[in-house]
Amino acid sequence: MKTRHFVLAGLTLALLAACAATPNNAPQASQMEDARATVNQVVQTLGGELKTALKEVGPAGAISVCQEKAPQIAAAVSEQKGVKLRRVTFKSRNPKSVPDAWETRVLQDFEQRLAKGETAASLEYGEVVQDGGTKTFRYMKGLVMQEVCMSCHGTRETISDGVKAKLAELYPNDQATGYLPNMLRGAVSLKKPM
Numbered sequence: 001m002k003t004r005h006f007v008l009a010g011l012t013l014a015l016l017a018a019c020a021a022t023p024n025n026a027p028q029a030s031q032m033e034d035a036r037a038t039v040n041q042v043v044q045t046l047g048g049e050l051k052t053a054l055k056e057v058g059p060a061g062a063i064s065v066c067q068e069k070a071p072q073i074a075a076a077v078s079e080q081k082g083v084k085l086r087r088v089t090f091k092s093r094n095p096k097s098v099p100d101a102w103e104t105r106v107l108q109d110f111e112q113r114l115a116k117g118e119t120a121a122s123l124e125y126g127e128v129v130q131d132g133g134t135k136t137f138r139y140m141k142g143l144v145m146q147e148v149c150m151s152c153h154g155t156r157e158t159i160s161d162g163v164k165a166k167l168a169e170l171y172p173n174d175q176a177t178g179y180l181p182n183m184l185r186g187a188v189s190l191k192k193p194m
């Protein structure tokens with residue numbers, strides 16, 4: 001009896017070790033294409049809203065648009081496509097944007113790839129993982145700083161006093177400033193149970 005238990009335990013351990021050692025569970029090309037299209041839709045819709053708001057009400061006024069529109073757009077597209085979407089970053093403005101362990105690794109990888117000269121548009125990564133016991137497709141697409149982002153995520157010089165005051169009021173723990181163009185601002189993170 002005892003030996004059988006040992007054998008079973010040994011087998012379980014071997015299996016666990018094998019799973020842990022399994023390299024990158026590559027997703028299918030169609031999964032990557034769908035995720036890319038979904039994320040691009042969100043990024044483009046939000047970018048459009050942002051540009052319109054900046055033109056019509058200026059950066060201080062556009063803050064609330066960004067605050068309300070970003071989650072609305074993400075929620076609408078998430079529902080339409082049956083996925084979960086959110087934005088993540090190492091320096092968050094919205095405290096909900098803190099990355100989990102998987103997202104942290106991918107963000108670090110994006111930073112390295114960007115430093116090696118990869119283009120902003122090519123920063124994406126997808127993997128099939130076990131997420132709390134559910135086989136899940138995860139995907140991330142990098143968001144890189146552009147000139148248009150500088151009025152709200154840039155330096156002391158590029159952020160106006162009005163924007164600084166509004167940000168201090170809405171986000172007392174804001175860390176999302178001090179960026180320069182072409183730095184990694186964060187990523188859109190997508191999850192889809194399989």
Ligand code: HEC
Binds near residue numbers: 063091095176185186
């Ligand atoms: C008008 C001001 C404004 C501009 C311009 C702006 N943002 Fe933001 N950004 C915000 C606000 C406000 C939030 C917090 C939104 C929230 O409450 O979820 C935010 C949040 C984010 C987040 C989520 C992570 C976090 O810090 O919470 C990312 C990623 C992001 N912005 C990227 C960008 C990029 C890339 C650009 C340029 C294309 C940009 N932003 C331009 C105001 C702005």
